[in-house]
Amino acid sequence: MQAIGRQPQRAPDGAPVHYDRHRPEQTTLYRLVQQHAATFFAQAEDAAGADLPQFVKDEFDAFLECGILAHGFLRLHCGDCGHDKLVAFSCKRRGFCPSCGARRMAQTAAHLVDHVIPHVPVRQWVLSLPIPLRLLLAAQPKLVTPVLQVVHRVITRHLLGQAGLKPEEANSGAVTLIQRFGSAANLNIHLHCLVLDGVYRRSADGTPEFVEVPEPTDEALQAVLHKIITRLMGLLTRRGVLVEEEGSTYMADNDGDSDEARTLRPLHAAACTYRIAFGPRAGQKVLTLQGAMPRETDFKQHLCADIDGFSLHAAVRCGADDRQALEQLCRYITRPALANERVQTNAAGQVVLKLKTAWRDGTTHLLMSPLEFMQRLAALVPRPRLHLIRFHGVLAPNAKLRAWVVPQELEPPAQAAPPAECEASCAHHHPVRLSWAKLLKRVFEIDMEHCPNCGGELKIIAAILEQPVIEKILTHLGLQARAPPRAPARGQALQAA
Numbered sequence: 001m002q003a004i005g006r007q008p009q010r011a012p013d014g015a016p017v018h019y020d021r022h023r024p025e026q027t028t029l030y031r032l033v034q035q036h037a038a039t040f041f042a043q044a045e046d047a048a049g050a051d052l053p054q055f056v057k058d059e060f061d062a063f064l065e066c067g068i069l070a071h072g073f074l075r076l077h078c079g080d081c082g083h084d085k086l087v088a089f090s091c092k093r094r095g096f097c098p099s100c101g102a103r104r105m106a107q108t109a110a111h112l113v114d115h116v117i118p119h120v121p122v123r124q125w126v127l128s129l130p131i132p133l134r135l136l137l138a139a140q141p142k143l144v145t146p147v148l149q150v151v152h153r154v155i156t157r158h159l160l161g162q163a164g165l166k167p168e169e170a171n172s173g174a175v176t177l178i179q180r181f182g183s184a185a186n187l188n189i190h191l192h193c194l195v196l197d198g199v200y201r202r203s204a205d206g207t208p209e210f211v212e213v214p215e216p217t218d219e220a221l222q223a224v225l226h227k228i229i230t231r232l233m234g235l236l237t238r239r240g241v242l243v244e245e246e247g248s249t250y251m252a253d254n255d256g257d258s259d260e261a262r263t264l265r266p267l268h269a270a271a272c273t274y275r276i277a278f279g280p281r282a283g284q285k286v287l288t289l290q291g292a293m294p295r296e297t298d299f300k301q302h303l304c305a306d307i308d309g310f311s312l313h314a315a316v317r318c319g320a321d322d323r324q325a326l327e328q329l330c331r332y333i334t335r336p337a338l339a340n341e342r343v344q345t346n347a348a349g350q351v352v353l354k355l356k357t358a359w360r361d362g363t364t365h366l367l368m369s370p371l372e373f374m375q376r377l378a379a380l381v382p383r384p385r386l387h388l389i390r391f392h393g394v395l396a397p398n399a400k401l402r403a404w405v406v407p408q409e410l411e412p413p414a415q416a417a418p419p420a421e422c423e424a425s426c427a428h429h430h431p432v433r434l435s436w437a438k439l440l441k442r443v444f445e446i447d448m449e450h451c452p453n454c455g456g457e458l459k460i461i462a463a464i465l466e467q468p469v470i471e472k473i474l475t476h477l478g479l480q481a482r483a484p485p486r487a488p489a490r491g492q493a494l495q496a497a
Contacts, residue, residue, distance in 0.1 A: 021088065022099055024067040025484050027340045029098070032351065032370050033063055033377070035487045040374035042489040044267070047278035052378070053260040059095045059381045066091035067099060069474055070483040072465045080456030086477075094388070095381035096185075101336020108389065109330035112175060112194075113323055116395060118405045120210050121197035122326060124316040124333075127151060127228070128190045130309030131272050136241065137189045138180075138268045139261040141386050143241070148176055148191070150231045152392045155195055158224050162213035163199050170199040170211065173394035173405065180382060181337040183356040184286075184366055187271035187379045192333040197317060200394050200401060208394070208401045216314060218303060225305040225312040264379070271379035276372050287367035292358040337380050345370075 024030045037060045044052050065071045067088045076085040090100050129137070137144055156172045163170065174195040182188035200208040216224070236242040270277035274286050303315040318326040342354040351373040353366040368376070382388065394401045451458055464470055474481040 021069075021086070022067055024099065027343075028345055029096075029338065029340055029343045030064070030484075032343070032345070032373060033060055034484055036370040036374055037064070038487060038489040040371050040378070043279065043371060044375075044378070048263050048266065050259065050263050052263060055384050056264075056378050056381050059093050060377075062091035062093050063095075063097050064486060065089075065483070066093075066097055068483050069479060070470060070481060072463070072470060074460050075462045075464060075473075076458040077461045078451035078454065078456045078458055081451060081454040083451050083453045083456075083458075085458060086473075086479075096336070096338050096377045098336050098338050098340050101338075105331050105334045105336060108334045109327050112330050113327045114407060116175060116391070116406055117194065117326065118173070118196065118210070118407065119323075120320050121212060122194050122318045122329075123197040123314055124329060125155060125193040125195050126190065126311075126313040127193070128188075128311040128313075133232075134187065134189045134272050135265075135268055136236075138187060138272075139265060140241075141383055143236075143239070144178060145390075146235055146239075147232060148390055148392075150235055151191065151193065151228055152176070154224060154228045154231060155193070156199075156393065158216070158220065159195070159199050159213055162216075163201075163211045165199060165201060165211070170201040171393050171399075171401070172196055172199045173399075174392040175395060176390045176392065177333045178388045178390070179333060180388070181380055184274065185271075185337055185353060185376045185380065186274060187268055194330070194333075196394075200405060202401075208404050210405075215317075216303065218305070221303055221312060221314055222305040222307070225307055225310060228312070229307060229310055260383075267375055267379045271376055276368075277375045279369070279371055281369075281372070286372070288363045289352075289365040289367060290362040291364040292362040294362045295358075295360045 025034075041052060041057060041060075067090060069086055069088045072089050074087045074089075076087060077083070090103070091097055092100050094101070094104070137147070152172075152174055155174070157167075159172050160167060160170060172195065174193050177192040177194070178189065179192055180187065180189050196210075198210055198212040201211050203209050233242060237244060266277045269275075276282055276284055276286065301313070301315065304311065304313045316329065318329060342356070344352045344354070346352050346367075349370070351368045351370055353368065353373070355364055355366070358364045391397060393399065394405050396402065449458055450456065464473060471481040
């Protein structure tokens with residue numbers, strides 16, 4: 001269902017505003033995909049000599065149906081005054097849809113805060129990778145799991161050392177969000193790890209006791225990053241991804257990559273390096289606009305280590321009782337790649353992408369042709385069945401102490417009960433995610449449950465899926481009964497490429 005597409009202002013009296021259907025067909029992003037997607041598919045396939053992966057095409061097609069009433073909707077009805085409201089279906093994709101991305105952001109953040117992350121201090125550890133490793137993880141996503149295991153193991157050993165405990169005496173917990181994009185809609189695979197700022201020590205009766213650790217020093221952070229790099233290089237070398245010869249290390253040939261990976265490699269490489277994959281400007285840098293004063297480049301950030309293209313940042317921390325700040329942090333790291341208001345076009349027909357924050361050199365916007373922008377969107381689409389949220393330590397799904405430490409809607413288990421009994425008593429209890437209507441009210445202060453005319457309760461009475469019925473209802477209401485037409489591939493653009 002299409003709902004979260006923008007953040008409306010509150011009513012003057014402070015009450016939540018009522019839901020107003022988001023109209024994606026009126027956004028610049030929708031019009032760009034509508035007019036240029038087919039041409040981009042043909043151009044990409046001509047340049048690569050092979051078809052784009054079907055999951056990439058499906059992402060574009062689903063986006064063009066997202067939030068369009070002509071593709072189906074729910075009908076909500078107020079029993080008090082008879083008012084009806086139509087709610088379009090959403091695509092639920094993870095690539096570049098701002099509306100579905102915003103809903104997933106709100107839902108994930110609420111779930112993590114309400115049902116996963118304990119009421120203890122949490123520190124964010126952000127690991128950025130060199131460009132070759134970003135491309136490697138994009139081409140071979142199966143490597144993400146062992147890479148994460150190395151990172152979590154090193155951070156856990158650091159926390160145990162700070163607490164003065166051994167691995168068999170305590171364990172840490174973390175949630176990792178694998179973010180695939182940067183502020184310029186570029187491909188930038190990096191890790192946001194929400195790590196409990198301490199460890200759980202096992203007491204004599206089996207109950208966990210949280211031991212908070214002091215803030216790491218810059219020197220300690222540098223040592224942690226050095227250890228992560230050393231172990232990652234060892235891991236990738238053992239797996240044959242890296243090759244060491246005569247004191248130098250380089251990436252192995254990509255013969256083992258799938259056909260999909262080989263087709264997407266030019267798009268991924270260009271999106272990682274802010275360049276154009278193919279077309280008249282193939283290989284060139286994306287044009288930029290500088291509208292801000294350059295910032296100081298030699299400024300040293302607190303708790304930020306940099307070694308050979310790797311970066312580890314650990315300065316952001318949320319206190320045990322500051323759940324609002326924790327939820328805001330969760331929303332930030334699960335945010336969508338694009339926001340509709342950041343994508344515009346100029347008089348020359350170029351796409352003007354506004355950066356979330358200005359770069360150090362003062363760059364505030366990027367300029368691309370519509371087909372160059374389509375290349376960026378395609379590179380952002382994750383493969384199907386690729387999990388972008390991982391749980392570690394005591395927060396892992398099968399961890400023995402998980403039922404003891406995560407927030408529970410029910411009463412916590414008795415202190416004398418051993419962990420095994422706790423698991424048995426809580427095995428049938430599955431935290432329910434917040435409903436769509438409650439998410440709108442919690443995050444965006446939109447009231448979806450009550451009638452805007454009389455305040456009565458709105459109830460879903462039908463899901464309209466059959467095309468003749470859709471057209472009949474929309475025509476009767478004076479709404480657009482046909483989906484916006486999609487532009488076919490244009491031969492002139494292909495010849496220019």
